[in-house]
Amino acid sequence: MLTIKNLSVDVDNKNILKDFNLDIKLNEVHAIMGPNGIGKSTICKVIMGDPNYLVTTGSITFDSKNLLDLSVTDRARAGIFLLNQTPIEIPGVTNAEMLRLSLSQRQGSMVSIFEFNKKMEAICKKLDIPKSFIHRGINEGMSGGERKKNELLHLWMLEPKFIILDEVDSGLDVDSLKIVCESINEYKKEHNCSILIISHHPEILKMLKCEYIHILSDGSIVENGDLTLADKIEKEGYKTYSGINKVSDNQNEE
Numbered sequence: 001m002l003t004i005k006n007l008s009v010d011v012d013n014k015n016i017l018k019d020f021n022l023d024i025k026l027n028e029v030h031a032i033m034g035p036n037g038i039g040k041s042t043i044c045k046v047i048m049g050d051p052n053y054l055v056t057t058g059s060i061t062f063d064s065k066n067l068l069d070l071s072v073t074d075r076a077r078a079g080i081f082l083l084n085q086t087p088i089e090i091p092g093v094t095n096a097e098m099l100r101l102s103l104s105q106r107q108g109s110m111v112s113i114f115e116f117n118k119k120m121e122a123i124c125k126k127l128d129i130p131k132s133f134i135h136r137g138i139n140e141g142m143s144g145g146e147r148k149k150n151e152l153l154h155l156w157m158l159e160p161k162f163i164i165l166d167e168v169d170s171g172l173d174v175d176s177l178k179i180v181c182e183s184i185n186e187y188k189k190e191h192n193c194s195i196l197i198i199s200h201h202p203e204i205l206k207m208l209k210c211e212y213i214h215i216l217s218d219g220s221i222v223e224n225g226d227l228t229l230a231d232k233i234e235k236e237g238y239k240t241y242s243g244i245n246k247v248s249d250n251q252n253e254e
């Protein structure tokens with residue numbers, strides 16, 4: 001579904017990713033772990049098409065399309081969704097306005113207000129957020145945890161098929177974390193989709209039934225494994241990886 005080959009990325013004239021490879025198939029759940037500032041969010045933003053990140057070599061293919069040729073809008077239309085580590089506020093544009101317009105553009109005619117409201121209200125209930133969020137400015141004045149849930153509201157409405165969760169667990173209390181994970185698992189059960197998770201915590205990877213873990217160091221994947229690798233990191237940290245060269249490009253062939 002998503003294949004990244006030999007990707008090198010610079011930001012602000014600094015090389016962050018080099019010779020980075022990743023292959024995610026339909027219905028798979030993958031996670032990238034690595035120390036702060038190593039380039040995890042960079043990967044997410046490059047997949048989504050953030051223009052601040054300069055791809056110098058390599059390719060990203062999504063559903064046989066060359067993703068690097070597509071605008072951010074077209075990547076979103078293709079079904080890619082990024083839940084940002086720090087979701088930004090867009091004051092003056094409400095959730096309802098943005099979502100109804102996005103859905104209407106996709107289907108080519110205006111979405112019925114009755115069906116739209118019904119769906120929005122059901123999702124608010126599922127995510128345990130007040131209905132008043134529907135008509136609030138996007139993330140405007142929302143707490144860190146509320147923003148994460150608000151972005152999940154967008155996810156449920158837009159129905160993406162490739163979901164990137166960049167530290168969705170940060171800022172969530174234990175109850176909210178449970179609601180968010182259950183909601184993502186329910187979404188995955190109802191839709192054919194793949195998920196790429198960035199997290200520092202093995203607990204959320206277990207809750208989201210993550211099957212493949214990749215460790216990022218020095219710009220590329222240096223180790224691949226399953227949930228036991230996340231537990232190992234929790235105990236030992238990343239010190240064994242610093243400065244080592246990549247050991248495998250074909251993380252799914254094991």
Ligand SMILES: Nc1ncnc2c1ncn2[C@@H]1O[C@H](COP(=O)(O)OP(=O)(O)OP(=O)(O)O)[C@@H](O)[C@H]1O
Pocket residue numbers: 011012016034035036037038039040041042043052085
């Ligand atoms: N827009 C930008 N301008 C300048 N430097 C940037 C920009 N985006 C990322 N960087 C730098 O690139 C490096 C990688 O950042 P990134 O956000 O990808 O790290 P991360 O692995 O997600 O870290 P964390 O675990 O703290 O979220 C950092 O040194 C960061 O300062």
Ligand SMILES: [Mg+2]
Pocket residue numbers: 040041042085166
């Ligand atoms: Mg990050």
